[in-house]
Amino acid sequence: MCQTCGCALPDHLRPETNERDVHTVAVLEGLKAHNDAAARHNRAHFDRAGLLVVNLMSSPGAGKTRLLEATIEALGGRYRLAVIEGDLETENDARRIRAKGVPTVQITTGSACHLDATMVHRAAHALALDALDILFIENVGNLVCPASFDLGQHASVTLLSTPEGDDKPLKYPVMFRASDLVLVTKTDLLPVLDDFNVAAVAEHMRRLASTAPVLAMSSKTGPLDAWLAWLETGLAERRRRVFHPAAPGDEGLLTRPGPNHPGPSFLGNLASPEP
Amino acid sequence: MHELSLCRSLIRQASRVAAEHGAPSIRRVCLRIGPLSGVEVELMREAFPLASHDTPAEGARLEMATSPVRVHCPRCAQEAEARVNDLTCPHCGHWQTRLIGGDELLLVSVDLASASTEPLVPPS
Numbered sequence: 001m002c003q004t005c006g007c008a009l010p011d012h013l014r015p016e017t018n019e020r021d022v023h024t025v026a027v028l029e030g031l032k033a034h035n036d037a038a039a040r041h042n043r044a045h046f047d048r049a050g051l052l053v054v055n056l057m058s059s060p061g062a063g064k065t066r067l068l069e070a071t072i073e074a075l076g077g078r079y080r081l082a083v084i085e086g087d088l089e090t091e092n093d094a095r096r097i098r099a100k101g102v103p104t105v106q107i108t109t110g111s112a113c114h115l116d117a118t119m120v121h122r123a124a125h126a127l128a129l130d131a132l133d134i135l136f137i138e139n140v141g142n143l144v145c146p147a148s149f150d151l152g153q154h155a156s157v158t159l160l161s162t163p164e165g166d167d168k169p170l171k172y173p174v175m176f177r178a179s180d181l182v183l184v185t186k187t188d189l190l191p192v193l194d195d196f197n198v199a200a201v202a203e204h205m206r207r208l209a210s211t212a213p214v215l216a217m218s219s220k221t222g223p224l225d226a227w228l229a230w231l232e233t234g235l236a237e238r239r240r241r242v243f244h245p246a247a248p249g250d251e252g253l254l255t256r257p258g259p260n261h262p263g264p265s266f267l268g269n270l271a272s273p274e275p
Numbered sequence: 276m277h278e279l280s281l282c283r284s285l286i287r288q289a290s291r292v293a294a295e296h297g298a299p300s301i302r303r304v305c306l307r308i309g310p311l312s313g314v315e316v317e318l319m320r321e322a323f324p325l326a327s328h329d330t331p332a333e334g335a336r337l338e339m340a341t342s343p344v345r346v347h348c349p350r351c352a353q354e355a356e357a358r359v360n361d362l363t364c365p366h367c368g369h370w371q372t373r374l375i376g377g378d379e380l381l382l383v384s385v386d387l388a389s390a391s392t393e394p395l396v397p398p399s
Contacts, residue, residue, distance in 0.1 A: 021388075021389050022302050022303075022386050022387065022388050022389070023386065023387055023389060024303075024384050024385070024386045024387075025292055025296060025384060025385050025386075025387055026383070026384045027288070027289075027292055027382045027383065027384055027385060028381060028382070028383060028384075029288060029381070029382050030380060030381060030382075031281055031284055031285050031288070031306070031380045031381065031382055032281070032284065032380060033284070033288060034284045034287060034288075035284065112277075112280070113277060114277050116280065144277075144313065145277035145313075147313050148277055148281070148312070148313040148314065148380075149277070169360075170360040171360075173311065173359050173360040174311055174312070174313035174359075175313075177311065206363075206370045207360065207361050207362065207363060207370065208360065208361075208362055209346065209362040209363065209370055209371060209372045209373070209374065211371070
């Protein structure tokens with residue numbers, strides 16, 4: 001038995017010849033400090049350019065790319081859009097988006113199950129951010145890992161397709177708690193699914209103490225109105241802050257909500273669920 | 276398995292602390308992990324030897340303490356322990372609680388081996 005700490009590993013702390021002692025240093029630092037710093041850097045880039053950045057997350061096949069295609073068809077004429085595509089392999093999704101005439105950067109992660117802020121930083125530099133209104137980041141299809149990595153986005157949207165079942169928020173609480181909006185997709189399949197209840201999804205989100213809105217739609221048959229309105233509200237919010245910055249100490253003169261007093265409209269109370 | 280990239284990040288941070296203290300190697304790394312951090316303790320345990328290979332943390336012991344999920348209820352002004360997928364107040368059933376613990380992912384401390392030429396740093 002180890003004489004130093006009493007564990008079962010023999011002599012694992014045996015000092016080497018050039019060592020005198022082992023001492024403990026308190027650190028108390030978040031394990032994601034490196035990614036969080038890169039995400040802050042991304043967010044500063046995005047804020048300077050005045051665009052809205054939306055991180056789309058879901059399990060594989062929930063309809064992220066299809067949603068983007070439908071969104072581009074609806075908003076492409078009015079807003080300058082771009083997409084960063086994350087996939088383990090293939091450029092298939094990027095090709096689909098490019099076919100709609102929208103600039104797209106593909107990140108192939110190889111075996112990595114999520115995008116991180118550094119990957120997004122490299123991809124963002126391949127885009128003319130100043131010439132954009134909304135940038136979508138289509139994360140790797142996965143309801144677990146992407147939740148743990150801030151990319152510098154302004155909002156996270158989790159798609160839940162009806163064939164997956166309405167209890168996903170309870171099974172993947174970390175992911176759904178990190179969501180600013182839950183989008184129930186493939187509602188055109190509801191007539192053949194007897195066990196999916198959209199109201200139950202909202203109820204499960206409340207169980208997670210989340211105030212994120214739950215919207216239901218079909219990218220195929222529509223209507224997309226609520227989703228498009230949510231995006232436009234988000235963009236207006238970004239623009240208001242960029243074009244009318246509140247000077248520190250100037251708050252007494254403001255009639256609109258300043259950055260220290262965000263309005264209730266867009267992200268609700270869960271804009272930054274991570275302390 | 277994002278635990279591998281988190282382990283790499285952890286080792287980068289721990290190695291920086293070791294370098295700041297002029298220590299040649301790391302003997303123990305202590306973490307605090309909440310169930311709502313999205314990190315599996317068992318996967319961290321498997322990833323750590325892979326990520327620490329050829330670093331000052333190679334051979335170090337990884338100790339992980341899990342912290343409970345705790346919420347504060349603004350309605351009954353109480354704190355309580357909750358479950359990962361039910362954060363409603365167990366006292367009054369109010370759903371708009373605030374999470375006050377259980378999503379931590381913290382590097383708490385590292386144990387460093389001092390080289391004989393270095394003065395011994397007394398534990399604080």
